[in-house]
Amino acid sequence: MTNRRFILRRRPVGDPVPEDFELVSEPIPDVPAGGLVVRNHYCSLDPAQRGWMDDAPSYMPPIPLGEPVRATTVGEVYASDNPDFPVGSWVMNLSGIEEYSAVELGHFTAPIDIGMVDSPSKFLSAMGAVGLTAYFGMLEVAKPKAGETLCVSGAAGAVGSVVGQIGKIHGCRVIGIAGGAEKCRRLIEDYGFDVAIDYRGKSREDLVEEIAKAAPDGLDMVFENVGGDILEAEVHNLAKKARIVLCGLISEYNSVEKHGLQNLWQLIVHQASIHGFLIMDYADRFPEGGAQIAQWIAEGKVRIDEDVQEGIENTYDAFMRLFSGKNTGKLVLKIA
Amino acid sequence: MTNRRFILRRRPVGDPVPEDFELVSEPIPDVPAGGLVVRNHYCSLDPAQRGWMDDAPSYMPPIPLGEPVRATTVGEVYASDNPDFPVGSWVMNLSGIEEYSAVELGHFTAPIDIGMVDSPSKFLSAMGAVGLTAYFGMLEVAKPKAGETLCVSGAAGAVGSVVGQIGKIHGCRVIGIAGGAEKCRRLIEDYGFDVAIDYRGKSREDLVEEIAKAAPDGLDMVFENVGGDILEAEVHNLAKKARIVLCGLISEYNSVEKHGLQNLWQLIVHQASIHGFLIMDYADRFPEGGAQIAQWIAEGKVRIDEDVQEGIENTYDAFMRLFSGKNTGKLVLKIA
Known part of the structure; x- marks a missing residue:
């Protein structure tokens, strides 16, 4: 053996x-x-x-x-x-x-x-890092309030799809950014997002415009899994006091030159904040988070x-x- | 006339x-x-x-x-x-x-x-935006705790010099980054900073090393007035849960291409946050801030x-x- x-x-x-x-x-x-x-x-x-x-x-x-x-x-x-x-x-x-x-x-x-x-x-x-990342990132960092607008990148991914569903549970308008028509269909039909934006084949300027159309009053929260042009386009559309949860930067992991965020100035303009986020920080509260996610799944409010x-x-x-x-x-x- | x-x-x-x-x-x-x-x-x-x-x-x-x-x-x-x-x-x-x-x-x-x-x-x-910017940026955003390490860029500038002095009042170790020997002398002798780093003629890597030497346990707070390589070097030296007050980006105001921050990943690594900051937000508390600054000046604790x-x-x-x-x-x- x-x-x-x-x-x-x-x-x-x-x-x-x-x-x-x-x-x-x-x-x-x-x-x-x-x-x-x-x-x-x-x-x-x-x-x-x-x-x-x-x-x-x-x-x-x-x-x-x-x-x-x-x-x-x-x-x-x-x-x-x-x-x-x-x-x-x-x-x-x-x-x-x-x-x-x-x-x-x-x-x-x-x-x-x-x-x-x-x-x-x-x-x-559901019972692991995916649900816990979405739970603590939303509840402890983004702190959603009913009526606010949330934008999620990598929205059809594991964490992103749960983040959007938690946004809906809290009464937010939820915009998801994903690659391809099928993923966008799933955002709306399977996960209940309000708007799905397909980033494929779009320039940064195109994305700025699409987000502006979807969120005319700006984004109160961004849950970032991707980085690059998607993050830039979101940061061009912030509302005052926007919170950006920086969970991942998958567009950068395979690049030698890191793009980062050019448009830092918009953070000052909107008094916005970026929060680097790791769930390890909440290890002592995993049972609480896991129980809540399990309950939402049982109630049919979250699908993973x-x-x-x-x-x-x-x-x-x-x-x-x-x-x-x-x-x-x-x-x-x-x-x- | x-x-x-x-x-x-x-x-x-x-x-x-x-x-x-x-x-x-x-x-x-x-x-x-x-x-x-x-x-x-x-x-x-x-x-x-x-x-x-x-x-x-x-x-x-x-x-x-x-x-x-x-x-x-x-x-x-x-x-x-x-x-x-x-x-x-x-x-x-x-x-x-x-x-x-x-x-x-x-x-x-x-x-x-x-x-x-x-x-x-x-x-x-003293009685205007300079003192108020330093006061609210430090007290409400950076939230210094005794024993923490603060790094201030543009440290010999109006806001920077007051920020460092407020850090000292709160029992912090204060590192200032400024351009030229004379400004660095003033940081130590006139404003009571613990360490002065002259950025002139230094590469990003040099700055990373100098900050690391001055803050072996990392920076708990960064008060950023400059941006560019200085910000990158600071972000390479963050302590866990570091707070970056983004007050200004003077290195960028005259550039057509914005540098921003390449090294976003370090925010995740250290669960650090960046906070875009404008004092307008605190307009209803200006009398409180002005009174505190005036008292510190009267007590000889702050020099502007x-x-x-x-x-x-x-x-x-x-x-x-x-x-x-x-x-x-x-x-x-x-x-x-």
Whole structure:
């Protein structure tokens, strides 16, 4: 029996290419003292992983070369030297894209009750970082008030679609920006957004105009997942005291030259603010956020879709769906 | 008797040139019904005026071509059709760079008591926007805590020097960035900063290193007056939850291409925030802010210097001192 592992061989420059990675087969690891070996069933594929591949200062150390690509995983305890985590129980983990992970217990291993959900993958979407990111980003940073206007970029993505739905729950007018007619259709029909803007083939000036048409009184909140021209166009359309939640910048992760935000002056004009946001900050309140999201799902007020890709041998192609805009909903890789 | 007026003839492209303006002589205006004619004695010269010269969306309409350059002024009532403002009383105004202004009373005309100060110009510096900008920007946006580290750009400028002194009053370590050895000397000796960094002749990378040396645990607060490479270097050195008060971007006002901020990602890494800031927002609390600044000055805790230039015929040269970095302290033009 072997353990297939998706290894980072070299640091990508710009777009990752298949040669940056290697799928290797190794023996199943031994159980660390006091720890576990976990059979990973699902792993999360996220834009943040692209950042972890770079050797740049960030909120986590870079993924070491020769190690598997870091990922949030859910799996079953396969071997255990810890009575709190018996063999056959399920855990959520920050480990790697591999079939079996040797886990030394620490901050990022949590038991999960898969009886609560129709698929363990839900712990990577609805019950995981996706729902929590949207919940705390909206409630604690954007602080929506009824009647305000919210613009979400990457709106058909996992986090974006939940952000928009939370905006609607709070009585906001919600504008989503996404790529392609099908994603825009889903924003309106599946997620209840008020306006969908297709950014494909549009210049920054086109986007400025489309947002202005959709929000004549300006944007009170921006939930930013993309950056680049989309962020510039939003910042050209701010209302007074607008709050911009800076959650992600997927348009930049594969670029060597960072675009950033040229139009800082508009922040002064509108007394607007940008807030860099990581959910880690709210770790002690995850149970509260998870319970609220679960309740909204149960009430039919929030819908979270998953895009489940299969097979560790398909990791590279699955991961690149994030950057080609192919994924619809939370991208998850089924390993076993 | 004539009224000399410093007129905006055309909108500057990049650096203003003398031909963008014209000094004209016109008759002293008539008193508007219910209003005043004010003999202007001093006017404020500020980076913000450069922005008002552009035909770009901002927090105020552009200065109309053919009209005097808009400025905050202090002067004496020369003719009055309003019993609340008798001839010979003094007022502060948002009017224009001209010897006499016809004033229709509204939001921006306030009586002042020049007996309180050694020179009426103090209402354009210590008792005016300079002190209030520093006070509300620090107290309401940066929110200093004892032991935190503050970095101020444009530190030897009017606002910057007061910001640093307010940081010291609150028990912070204060780093100032300024241009040239003499300004850096003043930061330490006159204003009590802990560290002065001379940005002249230094690359972005040099500045990143110098700030890192001065603030090994990162910057908790940045008070930004400059932008460009200085802002980038600060953003490379943020502490967790850093607050950036975006007060001005003087490095950009004369550039056609805006630099902005490339390194947005660091905001996410450090969960930092940028706050566009205008004091207008705090207009109802100006008496509180003015009183506090006056008390700090009386107690010797805050020192506010003025750079008084003389003669309306020298307006262009005086104004350009802001951009050449020549002014030391609040730049004021003495008109009469």
